[in-house]
Amino acid sequence: MSSGLIYISLEVLVACLITALVMYYVMKKIYYARGQATLKSASAKAKLMEFQAKSFVEAEEMRMKSQECKLQQQYENKNLQLQTHFEKKEVHLKHLEAQHKEFVRDEKRYLEKEKKELEKERQILEQEKENFKKQRVVCKEAQAKALDAMLNYMAYTKDEIKSMILEQLEEELEAQKSALIRRYEKEAKEEGKKKSYAILAEATARFAGNYATENLTTRIALPCSDYIGRVIGKDGKNIEAFKKVSGVDIEFSEDSSELCLSSFNLYRRKVASETLKILIEDGRIQPNRIEEVYHRVARNLEKELLSEGESVVLELELGAMEDELKILIGKMRYRSSFGQNALQHSKEVALLAGLIAEQLGGDKKLARRAGILHDIGKALTQELGRDHVNLGVEVCKRHKEDPVVINAIYAHHGHEEILSVECASVCAADVLSAGRPGARIKSDEEYAKRMQALEEIALEFDGVEKAYAMESGRELRVIVKSNQVRDNQVPIIARKIAKKIEESAQYVGEVGVQVVRESRFKTTATLKQ
Numbered sequence: 001m002s003s004g005l006i007y008i009s010l011e012v013l014v015a016c017l018i019t020a021l022v023m024y025y026v027m028k029k030i031y032y033a034r035g036q037a038t039l040k041s042a043s044a045k046a047k048l049m050e051f052q053a054k055s056f057v058e059a060e061e062m063r064m065k066s067q068e069c070k071l072q073q074q075y076e077n078k079n080l081q082l083q084t085h086f087e088k089k090e091v092h093l094k095h096l097e098a099q100h101k102e103f104v105r106d107e108k109r110y111l112e113k114e115k116k117e118l119e120k121e122r123q124i125l126e127q128e129k130e131n132f133k134k135q136r137v138v139c140k141e142a143q144a145k146a147l148d149a150m151l152n153y154m155a156y157t158k159d160e161i162k163s164m165i166l167e168q169l170e171e172e173l174e175a176q177k178s179a180l181i182r183r184y185e186k187e188a189k190e191e192g193k194k195k196s197y198a199i200l201a202e203a204t205a206r207f208a209g210n211y212a213t214e215n216l217t218t219r220i221a222l223p224c225s226d227y228i229g230r231v232i233g234k235d236g237k238n239i240e241a242f243k244k245v246s247g248v249d250i251e252f253s254e255d256s257s258e259l260c261l262s263s264f265n266l267y268r269r270k271v272a273s274e275t276l277k278i279l280i281e282d283g284r285i286q287p288n289r290i291e292e293v294y295h296r297v298a299r300n301l302e303k304e305l306l307s308e309g310e311s312v313v314l315e316l317e318l319g320a321m322e323d324e325l326k327i328l329i330g331k332m333r334y335r336s337s338f339g340q341n342a343l344q345h346s347k348e349v350a351l352l353a354g355l356i357a358e359q360l361g362g363d364k365k366l367a368r369r370a371g372i373l374h375d376i377g378k379a380l381t382q383e384l385g386r387d388h389v390n391l392g393v394e395v396c397k398r399h400k401e402d403p404v405v406i407n408a409i410y411a412h413h414g415h416e417e418i419l420s421v422e423c424a425s426v427c428a429a430d431v432l433s434a435g436r437p438g439a440r441i442k443s444d445e446e447y448a449k450r451m452q453a454l455e456e457i458a459l460e461f462d463g464v465e466k467a468y469a470m471e472s473g474r475e476l477r478v479i480v481k482s483n484q485v486r487d488n489q490v491p492i493i494a495r496k497i498a499k500k501i502e503e504s505a506q507y508v509g510e511v512g513v514q515v516v517r518e519s520r521f522k523t524t525a526t527l528k529q
Contacts, residue, residue: 001030172375217261218260219259219260220276221257222256222258224455227519230285231250233286237287238286247470248261248262264469267331267335305327305331306327307330308329317365325376325395328379329343332376342378342379346372346375349426351371351429352371352429353428366422370408370422371430373392373401373405374426374430375388376391378392380395393409404423407420408426455469456515457497458476458497460500463489463494464480465481467479474510475513475514476497476511479513479518494513497515516518
């Protein structure tokens with residue numbers, strides 16, 4: 001029985017071993033299959049990652065090549081610009097060098113001529129001196145002979161005879177002296193006149209400036225005729241908003257190809273034209289956008305004025321100058337007098353005054369400084385409505401400018417006497433610049449003064465913020481301060497302005513007065529989660 005149990009136990013053990021072997025083989029197959037699947041999956045992922053990495057590298061290489069080409073193009077463009085600028089600078093310097101050499105040659109010839117004339121005059125004086133000595137000796141001999149003769153034939157003492165002779169000689173010498181003084185005065189005046197003409201002729205010959213008159217209109221081309229509708233806007237809202245914020249008239253050409261901006265105020269017209277160009281280019285023309293772009297352009301132009309003034313100061317080599325004066329110099333570009341640009345006129349006066357002062361032995365740099373600042377008050381007249389002479393003196397005194405500059409501002413309009421060579425040079429240069437044929441157009445200046453007078457009448461009333469003369473003086477648009485003027489006061493102000501225009505107007509016609517009162521309120525909403 002025990003042997004039977006052992007046999008059964010062996011069978012069970014063998015069966016377990018066989019089962020274990022089978023299970024081991026099956027599990028091995030399963031694990032092998034799983035390993036192969038995992039290996040294939042990992043291989044596929046590796047290939048995918050390799051492909052992605054290769055694609056990324058290729059894309060980066062293409063981007064880097066594109067960037068490199070772009071940088072190379074920028075470098076070439078910049079290099080070309082610098083080369084062009086350098087060539088222009090080189091040509092300009094050569095031109096200046098040639099001018100300087102010509103000037104030195106002219107100066108040398110002039111000095112040699114003066115030297116010869118002085119030598120000639122010296123020789124004449126030496127000859128006259130010798131003649132005078134000889135005449136003096138002859139006179140003494142004649143005097144002694146006359147004295148001896150009178151002593152022999154007359155009952156006079158020697159002292160009495162000397163006194164008589166001296167009195168006679170004194171009378172004769174006085175007459176000769178008066179004649180010589182009158183002759184030398186006449187010769188000095190004629191010589192001074194010739195020299196002054198020569199100095200003015202040389203100064204004008206050595207000066208070369210750009211001469212141009214200012215127009216009262218600015219034309220802007222339109223991409224197509226459809227833009228006229230955009231500019232006008234629905235029910236004319238856009239064009240009315242533009243006129244209100246800028247104070248400039250708009251007219252359309254017959255073929256709808258361009259716009260014409262009209263205003264006597266160059267600065268106002270410049271801001272308006274730049275605003276309209278931006279709006280047309282952008283395409284979004286709406287009342288709010290018009291006002292936003294206009295104020296942005298005005299701020300940018302204010303910044304450009306300082307840069308413009310600094311360029312003029314550097315060009316004329318004036319040295320240090322206060323920023324306010326530089327801004328006013330830049331602002332004169334947008335101011336005209338009788339059609340002549342104020343900045344161009346002042347630059348002409350500065351250059352001519354420097355040349356004239358140099359010929360007269362004065363300070364060339366100071367004369368130029370006085371020349372560029374002699375009309376500086378014109379940059380403030382359209383805002384403050386006062387005489388440009390007094391405004392210019394006030395701003396120059398505030399910044400402690402040289403007394404010669406103050407004297408030039410006063411003297412070029414006859415408010416003071418000329419006290420220096422530099423001031424005289426500025427006054428002469430001012431007449432030369434303003435008096436040349438075609439420099440000034442009176443009709444344009446009269447029109448500008450008439451328009452400005454209308455605006456000044458409106459600005460005299462309390463509560464008026466802005467005033468724009470439009471439609472060639474047929475309409476006056478007045479904007480009042482909403483915090484000072486109530487709605488029921490608007491018609492009263494309009495009637496008062498119209499009455500004042502009727503009393504002061506010097507021409508026939510009608511002027512429509514439009515008074516605008518607008519209130520705006522702005523607040524901020526805070527959003528919370």
